[in-house]
Amino acid sequence: GVLFQENASKLMRPASNMKLYTVAAALDRLSPDYRFTTSIYALNRPDSSGVVKGDLTIYGRGDPSIAARFNNGDYFKGINDLASRIAAAGVKRIEGDLIGDESYFAGPKYGAGWEWEDLTWYYGAEVTPLSVNDNALDLFVKPGPGVGKPALITTGPPDPLLKIVNKVTTSPKGTRRDIAVTRELGEDVLTITGSIALDDRGYTGAIGISHPALLFVYLLRSALSQRGVIIKGRSRTQNFDSSLSEARNAQHASPVEIATLQSPPFSFIAAQTLKPSQNLYTELILRTLGKVAAPPPTTSVPPSVGQTTEDLGIEAVKAFLKTVGIRPEALVLNDGSGLSRDDMITAEASVQLLTFMSRHTHAGVFRDALPIAGVDGTLRNRLKNTAAENNLRAKTGSLSSAASLGGYVTTATGERLVFSIMVNNYPRDVEPRTSCIDPIAVLLASFTGKS
Numbered sequence: 001g002v003l004f005q006e007n008a009s010k011l012m013r014p015a016s017n018m019k020l021y022t023v024a025a026a027l028d029r030l031s032p033d034y035r036f037t038t039s040i041y042a043l044n045r046p047d048s049s050g051v052v053k054g055d056l057t058i059y060g061r062g063d064p065s066i067a068a069r070f071n072n073g074d075y076f077k078g079i080n081d082l083a084s085r086i087a088a089a090g091v092k093r094i095e096g097d098l099i100g101d102e103s104y105f106a107g108p109k110y111g112a113g114w115e116w117e118d119l120t121w122y123y124g125a126e127v128t129p130l131s132v133n134d135n136a137l138d139l140f141v142k143p144g145p146g147v148g149k150p151a152l153i154t155t156g157p158p159d160p161l162l163k164i165v166n167k168v169t170t171s172p173k174g175t176r177r178d179i180a181v182t183r184e185l186g187e188d189v190l191t192i193t194g195s196i197a198l199d200d201r202g203y204t205g206a207i208g209i210s211h212p213a214l215l216f217v218y219l220l221r222s223a224l225s226q227r228g229v230i231i232k233g234r235s236r237t238q239n240f241d242s243s244l245s246e247a248r249n250a251q252h253a254s255p256v257e258i259a260t261l262q263s264p265p266f267s268f269i270a271a272q273t274l275k276p277s278q279n280l281y282t283e284l285i286l287r288t289l290g291k292v293a294a295p296p297p298t299t300s301v302p303p304s305v306g307q308t309t310e311d312l313g314i315e316a317v318k319a320f321l322k323t324v325g326i327r328p329e330a331l332v333l334n335d336g337s338g339l340s341r342d343d344m345i346t347a348e349a350s351v352q353l354l355t356f357m358s359r360h361t362h363a364g365v366f367r368d369a370l371p372i373a374g375v376d377g378t379l380r381n382r383l384k385n386t387a388a389e390n391n392l393r394a395k396t397g398s399l400s401s402a403a404s405l406g407g408y409v410t411t412a413t414g415e416r417l418v419f420s421i422m423v424n425n426y427p428r429d430v431e432p433r434t435s436c437i438d439p440i441a442v443l444l445a446s447f448t449g450k451s
Helices: 015-030 077-088 116-120 212-226 242-251 266-274 279-292 309-324 347-358 363-368 432-446
Strands: 037-042 056-059 098-101 136-142 152-156 163-171 178-182 189-197 203-208 235-238 256-262 393-399 402-410 416-424
Touching (some): 015 266, 015 279, 015 347, 015 363, 015 393, 015 402, 037 077, 056 212, 098 212, 116 203, 136 189, 152 163, 178 203, 212 235, 266 279, 279 309, 309 347, 347 363, 347 402, 347 416, 402 432, 416 432
Parallel strands (some): 056 098, 098 235
Antiparallel strands (some): 037 056, 037 256, 136 152, 178 189, 393 402
16 A cells, blocks of 8 residues: 655656666566677678678677676777677678668667757767767876876777867866866867866766767777788778668678677666666667567557657557556656656656566566665665665666655565655755655665554
């Protein structure tokens, strides 16, 4: 039964609580064993001396795991694994180009309703089926050798496509750090201005990059050359199967898959998405739903022209919500991750979803993917030394105007509760997590009554 509710059917901005909907739908529709596959195509297999006559094409299908996060912080391991598979397929020389094919998803490279300021940062990273290292770079700014000297700026990993304009000067010891980072839409120029004190330990940030699929190709080219593979042509990307279809018409030949790389199972990716609240991964999952689990178009409603893969993903989530018993038309689903300020859900719907998932075949996988209070993910530094620590498992959410927490908690008497807390439109000097959300979470964990 319901212990307590207030404004339960009011539409609220969920922030990252939106990820509960996308990931639950994916667990249901794709299963915990689903793997993302990246394929390497050529028009013919390499000949006896290892020569590929034409281009070598990397066809991405939204695998988030070619990333440092999945490889103990190693930026290059995922790409190296792919390069090793290409070399193992007998490729020693490529006469044509190395091409990154991004045509698997249709639509813009960012989520509907995203704000342009977000796109500078890792949490607004570009969405492409050929993603590498979260389509972001770690940015390091350290003081220069003396006052008045330029600061030292590096990125991890180094990005040959990115131009950095360094307008940061080193200021006297003890002065306040003041740094601004800007990158225009679709630009590979990062401008950093401001000052950093001589005794500052350094600034670290994570920025989104433009043209991540091209960086993927550059990194792969470098990994291939380290394995002795010679590439005659250039590195480039394409957004549609033009070269493959032209070649098919020319030779009536279809491309041959000469190597593949598979992601870890989705159960593992789900945890790497929900625990750190990773936006890009959620958007890749949403678009994958759009490709492999979109409901068939009904005859009464013709498929709308120019539907994006994101639109189809949202159709897939809505079809899942019908089976949950939620009226999908009562919610406003705009993206997968909750970065959109236009997403609107209700606390009631979230509780329904969480309750449904607690009885689902994959209930354990879903629960294990959530942050644990005081232990890991976005909750690792919250609710420590309280009854909620190592007990409550929930998805966080935070935007400048929205804070949320939704999940599961066991009471002091051992009863399992489902809850959803959302706070919107609070003044700037109010911190809803410390003032109300976390205290409510502790109340639920310490509750000694019976529902």
